[in-house]
Amino acid sequence: MGREVSESCIDSLLTEMVSTYCNRFYANKPELAARRIEAIGYQVGHQLSERYTMDRPRFSDHLEAIKFICKDFWSELFKKQIDNLKTNHRGTFVLQDNRFRWLTRMSIDQSPENGASEDTSIMADNKAVQSMHLYFPCGIIRGALSNLGIPCAVSADISNLPACSFVVRIKA
Amino acid sequence: MIVCVAVVGYQNNPLYIQSFTDADDALKLHHIVHCSLDVVDERVNNPKKSGPPLNETFLGLLYPTENYKVYGYLTNTKVKFILVTTDLDVRDADVRNFFKRFHAVYVDAVSNPFHVPGKKITSRTFAERVSTIVKSFGLSSAG
Numbered sequence: 001m002g003r004e005v006s007e008s009c010i011d012s013l014l015t016e017m018v019s020t021y022c023n024r025f026y027a028n029k030p031e032l033a034a035r036r037i038e039a040i041g042y043q044v045g046h047q048l049s050e051r052y053t054m055d056r057p058r059f060s061d062h063l064e065a066i067k068f069i070c071k072d073f074w075s076e077l078f079k080k081q082i083d084n085l086k087t088n089h090r091g092t093f094v095l096q097d098n099r100f101r102w103l104t105r106m107s108i109d110q111s112p113e114n115g116a117s118e119d120t121s122i123m124a125d126n127k128a129v130q131s132m133h134l135y136f137p138c139g140i141i142r143g144a145l146s147n148l149g150i151p152c153a154v155s156a157d158i159s160n161l162p163a164c165s166f167v168v169r170i171k172a
Numbered sequence: 173m174i175v176c177v178a179v180v181g182y183q184n185n186p187l188y189i190q191s192f193t194d195a196d197d198a199l200k201l202h203h204i205v206h207c208s209l210d211v212v213d214e215r216v217n218n219p220k221k222s223g224p225p226l227n228e229t230f231l232g233l234l235y236p237t238e239n240y241k242v243y244g245y246l247t248n249t250k251v252k253f254i255l256v257t258t259d260l261d262v263r264d265a266d267v268r269n270f271f272k273r274f275h276a277v278y279v280d281a282v283s284n285p286f287h288v289p290g291k292k293i294t295s296r297t298f299a300e301r302v303s304t305i306v307k308s309f310g311l312s313s314a315g
Contacts, residue, residue: 053248147249
């Protein structure tokens with residue numbers, strides 16, 4: 001019943017959304033832009049989790065809900081599962097995706113041959129832009145988990161592209 | 173026949189209540205739905221050994237009152253669907269089927285970007301589809 005959209009449309013939409021919020025709407029306020037993007041992701045995650053948990057029995061604990069995010073939810077969104085899940089059994093989970101779909105088209109910095117200062121500031125800018133693109137998936141994960149009754153905070157870590165890790169901290 | 177369907181959010185706030193008969197008092201139906209919420213909570217928190225397993229979404233017959241039977245369904249997102257019916261013998265499979273279709277319609281209504289989560293569902297399409305499902309429930313169980 002649903003209509004389908006090509007994947008490149010989604011990629012372009014997300015790229016344009018991040019660039020619009022960062023460069024036009026909140027031009028000099030990256031924290032506000034980040035929060036707005038994350039809030040959009042939150043609502044999307046909220047609604048998607050409603051749809052993808054429709055035929056499943058209820059989850060008995062937090063770990064099952066996180067496993068659902070790693071397997072079913074991630075495969076519905078990105079056609080693959082999370083590659084690695086780590087936990088400290090005290091409410092923190094690290095979800096690692098070795099080839100995050102929305103970052104595959106993003107250029108990866110080559111390591112500089114010499115440590116010139118201009119290079120490092122450019123690299124820092126690039127890192128900032130890359131991290132902006134991750135607020136949306138962080139919001140999606142946070143929205144999905146809150147809808148399942150698990151309030152949490154989600155942050156992303158992109159120390160080695162195209163792999164990326166999402167750190168989920170469950171609020172006690 | 174179905175008297176009333178209700179959708180209750182996870183903070184026990186009503187999201188949608190619709191009655192399908194003119195005769196009965198709307199307040200009484202609200203009261204019945206409200207009482208059934210307690211039964212839902214009790215079923216979820218204290219599973220009986222003989223009852224359905226803890227993780228099922230369909231909770232079954234919650235409690236029979238003088239004229240009505242009340243069925244419950246709890247989704248993964250802690251949203252409760254309550255069905256009040258006056259039929260004397262209703263097949264379990266029919267009610268499960270009803271809730272499945274109702275869940276699909278609910279998911280479509282919630283996916284509306286103009287819908288604010290936690291507020292009442294105001295979509296006319298949702299109301300129309302719900303009444304279609306309610307009418308077809310009556311037909312299938314009569315046959």
